[in-house]
Each structure stands twice: as structure tokens, then as C-alpha cells.
Amino acid sequence: MAASPAGRPRDPEVDARITRAAAEVFGAEGWARFSVDAVARKAGVGKASIYLRWPNKEALLEALFASRLSGVRDIDTGTLREDLVALARQVLHAFLDEAGGSVLRLMLEVESIPSGQEHLDRFLQSQATAARAIVHRGIDRGELRKDTSVTLLLDTISGGALNHALVAPARLRAEVARRADRYAEELVDFVLASVATAE
Known part of the structure; x- marks a missing residue:
């Protein structure tokens, strides 16, 4: 069984804020202009907070679809x-x-x-x-x-x-x-x- 990641557990409120921001950025800008930078600004979090959760913008978009669609x-x-x-x-x-x-x-x-x-x-x-x-x-x-x-x-x-x-x-x-x-x-x-x- 895989070991649990070290450090503090993820905050579900931050997760929700990020995916909500991702939905708004993707809806307004489309895939071509969808970026981790833009989502971080919209969500009011650092890019590191997003990269701790998802390795790239493709994974972030996948999380958006899974949670909101x-x-x-x-x-x-x-x-x-x-x-x-x-x-x-x-x-x-x-x-x-x-x-x-x-x-x-x-x-x-x-x-x-x-x-x-x-x-x-x-x-x-x-x-x-x-x-x-x-x-x-x-x-x-x-x-x-x-x-x-x-x-x-x-x-x-x-x-x-x-x-x-x-x-x-x-x-x-x-x-x-x-x-x-x-x-x-x-x-x-x-x-x-x-x-x-x-x-």
C-alpha cells in the first residue's frame, strides 16, 4: 500500500476554491489561454498550492471536470x-x-x-x-x-x-x-x- 504523503492534509476549501477558479478561467478564456498562473490569480492562491495538488494544467482541468461536471x-x-x-x-x-x-x-x-x-x-x-x-x-x-x-x-x-x-x-x-x-x-x-x- 502506498505511503501517505507527508505534511499537512489538503484543505478541501482550498481545493474547491481552485476548481471554482479553474471553471471560471476555462469558461472565460478557453483551453488555449487556460493556465495555472491564471487560475492561481483567480483563486487567490500561490501557484505552488496548485502544483502540490495537480502536476500540470491538464490534470487541473481533469479535476475541474470531475468535480463540477x-x-x-x-x-x-x-x-x-x-x-x-x-x-x-x-x-x-x-x-x-x-x-x-x-x-x-x-x-x-x-x-x-x-x-x-x-x-x-x-x-x-x-x-x-x-x-x-x-x-x-x-x-x-x-x-x-x-x-x-x-x-x-x-x-x-x-x-x-x-x-x-x-x-x-x-x-x-x-x-x-x-x-x-x-x-x-x-x-x-x-x-x-x-x-x-x-x-
Whole structure:
């Protein structure tokens, strides 16, 4: 078994501050201008603090993806509406929080980013798997018609949430993020009004 490293244990708050700064730098600057120097300045730590944790910027980016782009969790609240609201909220927050720009950068620059395709595929697959499970449970419980198009329903909700996040002007982004949970409810109610089974 490998020996534990000597010295003080790593501070998880510093780790989180560094990966948050990495998300902001990567989202704003892209891979070409992503550097340990820039992340250290953004995080307010010395470069040595980063190099003690990650040997290079590739490893730092890997840590960013692992911690901030973990994917969409499976959701089962017991009702279709609440499941879809939770899904819409996850999508909105994925693009509106401080790591949101990094998700977009990953989508735009995926071919030039180390392990980028792997991380993007994992993120999108987790969303698709969780989302499809939600709709199939809704059909099984009789909350949706059996002929409901799973793809169209999810494209409408996930696509609506994504578009809402993407078109938010920079000056209103904080307000849009603050109202994201309520918007998720409004979006889901609007869509379900046209597809849910009649009581």
C-alpha cells in the first residue's frame, strides 16, 4: 500500500476554491489561454498550492471536470411534474452557476481539450439516461399518454432550459440564476399542459 504523503492534509476549501477558479478561467478564456498562473490569480492562491495538488494544467482541468461536471443525477420524487422540475433545475444550474461557462466551452472546444469528448459524453449521457427514466415512469404511472414522444418531450424541457440559460444577457445573469427554480416550474407546467393525461 502506498505511503501517505507527508505534511499537512489538503484543505478541501482550498481545493474547491481552485476548481471554482479553474471553471471560471476555462469558461472565460478557453483551453488555449487556460493556465495555472491564471487560475492561481483567480483563486487567490500561490501557484505552488496548485502544483502540490495537480502536476500540470491538464490534470487541473481533469479535476475541474470531475468535480463540477459530474452529470445529471437520476430523479424519482414519485410524480412526473416534480421529476421534470428537478431535471429542468439541474440543467439550468449546470449552465448558470459559476461552472456554466466551462460546460459551454467544453461543448465548443471538445476536440481540442484533453479527455474532453469523454467528459462531455458522460455528462450528456447522464442527462439522457435520467431524463428518459423520468418520462417512462410517467407513462407507466398513467401520467402521460402511452404514445407520448419521449424525445420531443425531453427536447422541449431540456432545450427550453438550456436556451433560457444561454440567451440571458450578462448583466441579467445573476437575476436569471436567482429565478431559475421558479422558471423550471413554469416551463414544466407549460409543457405538461399539452401532453399530460386528463384527470
